[in-house]
Amino acid sequence: MLDLDKPQIMTLFDFDTAVQRIHDAYIASAEGNVQTGEVVHLAFAEANGDCHVKSGYIAGTASYVIKIASGFYDNPAKGLPSSNGMMLAFSAATGETLAILRDEGWLTDMRTAIGGALATRALARADATQVLIIGAGIQARFQAMCHAKLMTDRALNFHIWARNASAAQTLSTDLNAAGYSAIPVPDLNAAIGAADIITTTTTATKPLFADGLVRKGSHVTAIGADCPGKQELPTKLVAAASLRVCDMASQSLHHGEFQSAHRNDASLQVTELGHILSGEQIGRTSDEDITVVDLTGIAAQDIAITQTIIDAAAGAKAQ
């Protein structure tokens, strides 16, 4: 049995392999080839924390994966990361434990950001370069890095806005130090009007900005909403978008960013990302379209990224 901690996992991780596997996992999911367990949600109100369990199996593969991810949002004040958790892989032939990846949430953060960047690459205009990231936490950081790594055909300029201006400044400084172009922006409304790409990475429970600010031709990827009651975007923006894409319709309409628009309109049309990535369904049709993506996170991503670590460990052992 493989038992790896976060530094070992980070050493074995290969970005390009993970991107390809997660890309393929979205397609497998959209095509109905992923068995997904109920999403478990435990809440610890007194500790300002929660825990999600996601699980699944991609038909025909060797292992099923159970992912435990927690967020305890007062942890940073205690000197601890807010994200935590592990990925567990089991043999789909015998149930034996194949791997315990004690990634402390790192693989979830990474697969979430890769998902966001894959969605943006698939749906933003070809000439989109101005990226507004809302939020300055760990997911904002991962999203910026994954967008830059996936969209190397253009020079992206990151604009960072966060309620905590000093966090936005820190993230910008760190991104610049890593070789990317980033500035913190003080005026959210002005930044939205100037953005080609908007990525929201907050835990908001009401819209972060008013409807009518996103300009034509922009692309929006909402990452934050992952349980009932969370919302980052104006409901009207979602309802009026040229195209709504999500990772899994059943999750998105129930507890993702699209829940609010879906409550208003039970017939709300959405397309799953895998169908866009496979080319089976058309994405952006003009430079005037406003495209909106809602990612709630799916077990297929967890399975895909876990499998890359297992394979890398097997490869490292064989060498």
Add this chain to the structure above:
Amino acid sequence: MLDLDKPQIMTLFDFDTAVQRIHDAYIASAEGNVQTGEVVHLAFAEANGDCHVKSGYIAGTASYVIKIASGFYDNPAKGLPSSNGMMLAFSAATGETLAILRDEGWLTDMRTAIGGALATRALARADATQVLIIGAGIQARFQAMCHAKLMTDRALNFHIWARNASAAQTLSTDLNAAGYSAIPVPDLNAAIGAADIITTTTTATKPLFADGLVRKGSHVTAIGADCPGKQELPTKLVAAASLRVCDMASQSLHHGEFQSAHRNDASLQVTELGHILSGEQIGRTSDEDITVVDLTGIAAQDIAITQTIIDAAAGAKAQ
């Protein structure tokens, strides 16, 4: 972080402590003090296997527990146990992993059998001594041992019936070697008519015997049904019982032994075991009652038995 394998867990395990904690956990559950996650069920038809994930948190305690348990029923032919899995405990204050108990299903088998024995002790006649165990697998073995250990006020005689007569013979021989009184019985119908206590431990999907065979005053505990479509007892026996007790009504009526009777009668009355154990509700009222218990297994049991191992490990370390 505590990381224990099955032999280490078995060494630290204390039966009496586990019985007390599981007893209390049923009460906490019935009284609404347990937050229970959705039960996850993954099925692997080609491998004749499945995997359940149960999770929960007892209000006011230090940790939440996620239990992964698989059953791959062709494993014995491969020289592997059919049950597998682990218990995971996390801090309810920070989400940090406190313990990985790689029990391979042993703690689940044990907490399931302790639950069965607690239910039988609470509801069987005070002079009930003739115990029929249906099934001769690992759970039949654990049930017999836990019944004997919990009901030391009387000498129990175990009668073992299984479709596989040689397995019934083996289990009887082993129980006798362990100091208990057991015989295999060839005629199931006759054995049912002679039993004071019947415990069913099979994966049956239709009743194991006909209605009308269980005599007045008997107690029946059904352990096997834990997903839609499973059933061990005649629907009429359940419907006509003097008292129906279950571990958790929402599970039992949906995917436990009581699902069939509940489909026929949506107003079927059931009592949760915790209310019987606390004395809040009355159990058996006469020596003529037929009492039936359905145990689907609840997260509170997993939390309770996991906590005993964590505490025992802390105690062992302190010494």
